Amino acid sequence: MIDFHTHPLLVREMYEKYPDLTRIARDVFHIGNNPQPLETFLLEMDVSGVEKAVLLPIDASTARGCAIYTNEQVAELCEMSDRFIGFASVDPHKKSAARDLERAVKDLKLAGLKLSGPTQEFLPNDKKLAYPIYKKAQELRLPVVFHAGMSWEPRARSDYGRPTLLEDVACDFPEMNIVIAHLGWPWVLEAIMLALKYPNVYLDTSCLYFDNPYDFIEFVMTKQAPLTVFEKSLREKVVFGSNYPRVEIKNMVGAIKKVGLSEGCLDLIFDKNARKLLGDAAQ
Amino acid sequence: MKIKLEKLEIQTRKDKELLDITPEVERAVQGSGVKNGMVFILTMHTSSGILVTEGLPCLEMDILNNMENLAPDKGDYYHNRYLDGDGRVAFNAGAHLKSILGDYKAFFPIENGRMVRGSRQRIYFAEYDGPLCRTYCIQVMGE
Numbered sequence: 532m533i534d535f536h537t538h539p540l541l542v543r544e545m546y547e548k549y550p551d552l553t554r555i556a557r558d559v560f561h562i563g564n565n566p567q568p569l570e571t572f573l574l575e576m577d578v579s580g581v582e583k584a585v586l587l588p589i590d591a592s593t594a595r596g597c598a599i600y601t602n603e604q605v606a607e608l609c610e611m612s613d614r615f616i617g618f619a620s621v622d623p624h625k626k627s628a629a630r631d632l633e634r635a636v637k638d639l640k641l642a643g644l645k646l647s648g649p650t651q652e653f654l655p656n657d658k659k660l661a662y663p664i665y666k667k668a669q670e671l672r673l674p675v676v677f678h679a680g681m682s683w684e685p686r687a688r689s690d691y692g693r694p695t696l697l698e699d700v701a702c703d704f705p706e707m708n709i710v711i712a713h714l715g716w717p718w719v720l721e722a723i724m725l726a727l728k729y730p731n732v733y734l735d736t737s738c739l740y741f742d743n744p745y746d747f748i749e750f751v752m753t754k755q756a757p758l759t760v761f762e763k764s765l766r767e768k769v770v771f772g773s774n775y776p777r778v779e780i781k782n783m784v785g786a787i788k789k790v791g792l793s794e795g796c797l798d799l800i801f802d803k804n805a806r807k808l809l810g811d812a813a814q
Numbered sequence: 815m816k817i818k819l820e821k822l823e824i825q826t827r828k829d830k831e832l833l834d835i836t837p838e839v840e841r842a843v844q845g846s847g848v849k850n851g852m853v854f855i856l857t858m859h860t861s862s863g864i865l866v867t868e869g870l871p872c873l874e875m876d877i878l879n880n881m882e883n884l885a886p887d888k889g890d891y892y893h894n895r896y897l898d899g900d901g902r903v904a905f906n907a908g909a910h911l912k913s914i915l916g917d918y919k920a921f922f923p924i925e926n927g928r929m930v931r932g933s934r935q936r937i938y939f940a941e942y943d944g945p946l947c948r949t950y951c952i953q954v955m956g957e
Contacts, residue, residue: 543947562901567947570825574945578829683901743894743905777902781829 533616533805533813534576534584534780536676536712536737536772539600539608541566549604555597559650560589561684562776569611572775576614579773579780583813585616585805587645587676590631593624594652595686602631606639616812618643618676623653623660629667636671642812644668647678648691655691656699665700669707674733674808679715679722681740683777694721701729708808710770714738719755726768727760733808734765736787736800737772744778744786752790766796770805818846819953821858826944830882832865832874833939835950839922840929842952849927851956856919858950861909861943863916869936877916881942885911909943916940924956 539545540556543566556562576584586608588600598604598620605617619635621628623646635641644664646655653660655677668675679692694715701709710733715722717740725732739747752758761769773783788797806813820842824833835855843853855864867873891907920937923930931937939950 560901563899564902568825571945571947574825574827577827578945683896739903741895741903743888743903745888746894747903779905782905 532579532581532784532801533771533809534579534581534773534775535710535770535805535808536735537584537586537775537780538777539572539586539605541776542572542608543568544611545604545608551597552600555599559591559595559597559684560599564776569608573612573614575775575780579784581780581784583614583616584775584780585618585643585676585809587618588620589645589647589650590620590622591647591650591652592622594650599650602635602639602641606641609640616643616809617641618645620645621664623651623657623664629663632664632667632673633671636673642809643674643676645676647682647687648696649678649682649687649689650684652688652691655696661700662703665704665707669704672706672810674708674710676710676712676735678713679711680713680718681716694718694725697732698725698729701725701732705729705731707731708733710735710808712737712772713774714751716740716751719751723756723760723765726765732768733804734769735772736769736783737774737778739774739778739783744782745789748783748786748790758791762792762796766799767804769800770808771801815955815957816846816848816851817953817955818842818848819951821949821951823947823949824939825947826862826939826941828941829944830878831941831944832877833941834869834936835939836869836937839937839952843924843929843954844927846954848924848954848956851924851954852921853924853929854919854921854951854953854955855937856951857913857939857948859948860913860918861906862948863913863918863940863942864920864950865916865938865940866920866935867938868934874938881912881915882908884915906943912940912942924954
């Protein structure tokens with residue numbers, strides 16, 4: 532089982548080494564819980580049945596004056612456990628973004644790209660800012676996770692995360708695999724529309740905005756859209772993501788297991804689809 | 815009057831579990847130099863607890879199972895909402911309720927430098943929302 536959407540934000544060892552991460556987690560990412568030893572992260576994966584987790588940073592150097600984990604810090608964490616699959620992030624406002632991405636992949640061995648329009652304050656279909664990055668990501672055959680929909684971060688505007696902004700990207704970079712995070716909530720049908728139409732568009736399940744994981748996932752996957760669309764049409768286009776530590780992995784795993792999908796479909800969502808996207812990095 | 819406070823970390827490894835901390839409490843009592851007095855044990859969290867019961871694996875399972883019956887994780891709770899201070903949606907009201915039901919503390923007398931407890935009494939750190947690195951306190955007071 533692979534968790535395609537985690538943020539290593541509460542790792543105590545990293546806080547101790549990089550004290551500014553405490554402020555960044557609290558003020559920029561907006562999460563206030565106490566840091567935990569790295570072991571807790573790995574134990575959380577254990578109790579959830581998750582073998583590997585994708586670590587997602589966000590380089591918001593221009594928009595927020597910081598990176599929510601640098602690529603180097605992600606690589607450092609990956610050195611601590613072979614259960615982590617590190618992704619890179621680059622700042623679209625920097626001219627060096629495409630080169631930074633290439634360096635993160637070739638020198639730091641990071642395996643994908645994370646971008647967040649609401650945090651980095653750019654429109655994903657901005658040809659001038661973003662297309663050079665996509666060109667490089669496509670060349671490097673990297674999966675790209677886009678934040679989509681609502682963000683809890685105080686300054687993050689949701690309109691930057693509108694799923695339909697990704698249609699240009701999916702169309703213009705057909706060889707680049709795109710993962711729309713958080714099922715694009717609340718614009719779930721927009722996200723589904725893109726995943727239905729474009730072979731290179733996937734969705735991740737990291738979606739919890741009210742009630743609890745079980746009720747919320749049931750609401751999104753059976754009421755906002757029929758469960759059949761996931762079971763039949765998108766069974767090979769959805770990957771499991773928890774959004775840990777905003778949501779405990781164990782609870783999101785339980786919610787997805789209970790929503791009513793078949794065993795075969797769950798196996799695709801929890802494991803096989805992610806392995807296909809990650810290739811060798813998932814080995 | 816001596817007053818000694820220790821704050822101890824404990825790494826829980828499961829969603830719910832009982833961890834026997836009796837040896838740590840006895841060590842703290844013996845190390846304090848207190849001959850006659852009291853020892854207090856309390857968790858620093860509101861979703862874990864301190865329990866005193868017989869040290870049997872079957873009983874540990876019964877306690878956790880019945881706690882779940884009394885305060886199920888998936889109950890209909892007002893606490894299931896976004897908490898701005900935490901930056902996350904809460905989903906642990908059941909753990910908070912279990913902590914109340916099982917108590918967050920225990921205390922024992924100390925006589926002649928030894929904790930006075932029944933032969934079957936063991937002291938447990940109770941995890942209701944793990945795995946997490948937790949902190950609990952042992953305070954020894956007396957002459």
